[in-house]
Amino acid sequence: MTGSGFRQESVDFGDVIERVENIFSSLFLSLPNVIIGIVVFLIFWALSWVVAKLVGLAMQRAGRPRGLQMVLSRLTAWSILTFGLLVALTVIFPTITPASLFGALGVGGVVIGFAFRDIFQNLLAGILILFTRPFRIGDQIVSENHEGEVVDILVRATLLRTYDNRVVVIPNSELYTKRVVVNTAYENRRLSVEVGIGYDESIADARAAILEAIATLPGIVTDPTPEVLVNLLGDFSVILEVRFWISPPDRREAVEAQDQVLEAIKRALTAAGIEMPFPIQKIMLDPRDPRSEDSL
Template sequence: MDNAQLWIDEGIKLIAYYTPKVLAALVILIIGWYLIKKVLRVIDRVMEKREYDLSLRKFLHNLASWALKIFLIVTVVSTLGIETTSLAAVIAAAGLAIGLALQGSLSNFAGGVLIMVFKPYKIGDFIEAQGVKGTVKEIEIFTTKLNTFENRLAIVPNGQLANGNIINYSAEENLRLELVVGVGYGEKIDEVRATLQDIIQADERILADPAPQILVKELASSSVNFGVRMWTFRDNYWPLNFDLTEQVKKTFDAKGIEIPYPHQVEIHKQE
C-alpha cells in the first residue's frame, strides 16, 4: 500500500511538473504554426511583386517553410525541457557533410538563385558568357541553356555565370557598333574617310543621334586602321555588322582602295 501511494505521489508530481510545460509547448506550437503561414504568405507576395521566376519562388517557399518548421520544433522540444544541444550538433554535422559532398552543385544552385533574384539576363536575351554567345532558352536552378548561332544547345553552369563576366546585348534598346577597317599606308586618309562616310549615310539603320564617328584608330605595322563607330537599334546590331563589312569590301574594291593583308617573302640562296 505504501509503494502504491509512493507511485501515485510521484505521478502527481510529474503531472504537476510537466503539465505547464506541455501546455506552453502546445501554445507555442499553435501560435508558431499560425505565424509560419503568415510569414510564408508575405514571402510569396514579395516574390510575386518582384516577379521572381516561378521555379525559384516554389523552391524558396519550401526552403523557408522547412527552416521555420524545424526552428519551431526545436523551440517546442526545448520548452518541454528536453536537451537540444545534441540535436543541434547532429543537424549541423549533417549539413556540413551534405555541403562538402555537394560543393559544386551548391555553387551552381547559389548562382542560379542570384541570377533569378538580380536578373542580369532573362529568357529571350542574347548574351555572351564563358566563351559562348547565344539566346537564353531556359534559366534553371543549376544551369542556363543557350541557343547559339548554329542553333546548338549550350548548357552553362550557373555558378560560373554568377561569378564571371556577362555581356547582355539585349539589355539596352540602342547599341554602339564599331568596325575596324584597315587600309594601306599609300591611301589618302581624307578619301578613305569620305568613302566610309558615304557607306554610313546610305544605310538607314544607322542612327543620326548620336552621330557616327570615323577615327584613325591605329597606325599598325602594315595598315592604317580606322575605327567606324555608329549607333543602331539592338535588333539591327548583327545584320548591320555583317552587311557593313561586306559593303566596305565591295566599295573599296570598286574605288581601288587597298585593304592590306600579310605578305610572305621567300629568299632562296644559290650555292
C-alpha cells in the same frame, strides 16, 4: 542441473506482465505530450503555408522573377516547418532540450554541408542571380567559351541556347564567380570592322566615302554617330577602324549589320577609286649570289 546438462529456469510471468504494464503506462502518460506535439507541428505547418504565400505575393508585387518567388517561398516554408518540428520534439520528449537539438543539427549541418557543398553553392548563387538580376531571361550573354541566349534561370543552373540551336547547362556558381558579358544589357550596341587602304590614298577621302556609305543603312543608329579612325599603319596598308552602333543589340542584328557595312564600304571605296591593297611580298635577288642567276 538435469541429466541432459541443461539448467531449467522458471519464467516469472508476473515480471513480464509488470513490464508490459509499465510500458503502456508510460505511453499513456506521454500521450498528452504526443497530442500536443502533433498540434504544435500542425500549427507551424499552417503558419508556414500562410507565410510562404505572403512572401510570394510580396515578391510578385516587387516585380521579382517567378523563379525567385518560388525559391524564397519554399525556403521560408521549410525553415518554419523545421523549427516547428524541433519545438514539437521538445514537447513530445521533455528530456530533449533545445540546446541538444540545435547542437545535433549543427553537427549534422556541417556534415551535410561538406557532402553537398557544390549543390549548396549553386543554390545560393542561383538565389543571388535571381535577386540581383545581372542578366535576365532573353538576354544574350557570353560566359567563358559559351555564347547564346538565356532561356531559363533555375535554382541550380542557367540554361543557355547557343546560336546553332543547342542548350548549354551552366552551373550558377560559375556564372556568379566568373566573368559574364551581357551583349543585350543596353538598347544600343557598338560594333566595329577594319578595312585597309593604300599608303598613297587620302585618309580623309576614304573616311568621307565610308561614312556616307553606311549613314543610310538600316539598323545603323545615327546617335551616336559612326566614326572612322586610323587604327594601324600596317606592312602594306593603312588600317581604318569603322565604328558604328546598332539597335536592337541582339546577335542577328549584329551579323546582318556587319555584312551590310562591309558590303557598303567595299562598294563605296571601289566607286571612289580608293585602292584596298592585298598582301604583297617583294623578293630581292642578290646579283653577287650565283644562285640568283640560276633562278632567272
